Amino acid sequence: MSRSSRRYNKPPQQSNGGSLPGCDRVRIPRARVLLLGLLSVLVLAVVLSVYLSNDTSGGHGSRLPAVDLVKDRLSHKPSKVSVAQIRRLASLVDGARLWETHLRPILIERLPGTRGSLAVQQHIASTLSSLSAGWSVDLDSFQSPTPRGQVTFTNVVAVLDPAAPRRLLLACHYDSKALPPDPRAPERVFLGASDSAVPCAMILELATSLDAQLRSFKQQKLPVTLQLVFFDGEESFEEWTATDSLYGSRHLAELLANTPHPAASPHATALQAVDLFVLLDLLGGPDPLIANHFDNTARWFDRLISAEKRLHRQGLLMSHPSEQTYFRKDVYLGPVQDDHIPFLHKGVPVLHIIATPFPQFWHTLDDTEENMHRPTVENLTKIMAVFLAEYLGL
Numbered sequence: 001m002s003r004s005s006r007r008y009n010k011p012p013q014q015s016n017g018g019s020l021p022g023c024d025r026v027r028i029p030r031a032r033v034l035l036l037g038l039l040s041v042l043v044l045a046v047v048l049s050v051y052l053s054n055d056t057s058g059g060h061g062s063r064l065p066a067v068d069l070v071k072d073r074l075s076h077k078p079s080k081v082s083v084a085q086i087r088r089l090a091s092l093v094d095g096a097r098l099w100e101t102h103l104r105p106i107l108i109e110r111l112p113g114t115r116g117s118l119a120v121q122q123h124i125a126s127t128l129s130s131l132s133a134g135w136s137v138d139l140d141s142f143q144s145p146t147p148r149g150q151v152t153f154t155n156v157v158a159v160l161d162p163a164a165p166r167r168l169l170l171a172c173h174y175d176s177k178a179l180p181p182d183p184r185a186p187e188r189v190f191l192g193a194s195d196s197a198v199p200c201a202m203i204l205e206l207a208t209s210l211d212a213q214l215r216s217f218k219q220q221k222l223p224v225t226l227q228l229v230f231f232d233g234e235e236s237f238e239e240w241t242a243t244d245s246l247y248g249s250r251h252l253a254e255l256l257a258n259t260p261h262p263a264a265s266p267h268a269t270a271l272q273a274v275d276l277f278v279l280l281d282l283l284g285g286p287d288p289l290i291a292n293h294f295d296n297t298a299r300w301f302d303r304l305i306s307a308e309k310r311l312h313r314q315g316l317l318m319s320h321p322s323e324q325t326y327f328r329k330d331v332y333l334g335p336v337q338d339d340h341i342p343f344l345h346k347g348v349p350v351l352h353i354i355a356t357p358f359p360q361f362w363h364t365l366d367d368t369e370e371n372m373h374r375p376t377v378e379n380l381t382k383i384m385a386v387f388l389a390e391y392l393g394l
Helices: 023-056 066-075 083-092 095-106 115-129 193-209 211-219 247-257 295-313 374-392
Strands: 136-146 149-159 166-173 224-231 274-281 350-354
Touching: 066 166, 066 274, 083 295, 083 374, 095 115, 095 193, 095 374, 115 136, 115 149, 115 193, 136 247, 149 247, 166 193, 166 247, 166 374, 193 211, 193 224, 193 274, 193 374, 224 247, 224 374, 274 295, 295 350, 295 374
Parallel strands: 166 224, 166 274, 274 350
Antiparallel strands: 136 149, 149 224
């Protein structure tokens, strides 16, 4: 394409000996020259912008390629809440609401594809939908073969601002495990209080207690948002294998990896948009030891340590004997298979908040409400509230 579709016609040549044209006749052609020159420059600018736009979107990369998501993730700097803000955040966590409103409805048998599972799905979805922050809540249902035949699973996925380029993902699983009945008490079923009803209730309480802050945060249209995931099918139906376990997280990791996320980049996926995958599991028992599992997220584990210490110094944690009781960097008991694995294998940074060693009642009928330690649950929720406020800048 030529620079301009307009042509400039020169004024007629003067004959030898003819008089020069008058002043008005001289100025008009010069004005036209200037005007046409400016128009040519403008047209050229438009043509170049269209060319460059087509070039960057035509397979040679984009203005916001996926690598920028990695750069932004690595350079993300959390805020540091003040002493007054810490007190405010701790006061927002309501232990009675966490226990009575959020936890109790989950303490039922909730095997995938059953009425109990459906009841918990509805409890989670309705709780989040009722909040003023305006969560986008989806039920991600799918079928998968299991050792017990084809089963329907449903992940509950909530995003605060789907249009945000990046996401902090906070997750747990809500299904319970099928255990053989106790011959002495055949009516008893596995309730999985720490595994993983309490983590689900903690996340619901975080969304509820921080509702006003999250609503204001969403209105700012910042580049990072919060995503909540409640996985179905974490437990195996028989023996734990690569195919009999992690049904929900394997499905969602694959789904996100194949879902375009144009809010971040024309070529980015929803999986690449995840800054950090924070997974809660096996929480609720007394005196949990939570170790750092991954070097590449050590700086975020340090924020948990810092939050625990600062809350302790202000006397805001109950039954908490020392500054650093839960989160420890000086011990490591090896990797744990959990819902983070499919995401880890796809390159997503993981922060695994799980008690290790596992509680003594793990995968037994004694994983009940009676064996949970309410002060510890509230303490951990307060620590997570500070963590979220600092990561997101609430």
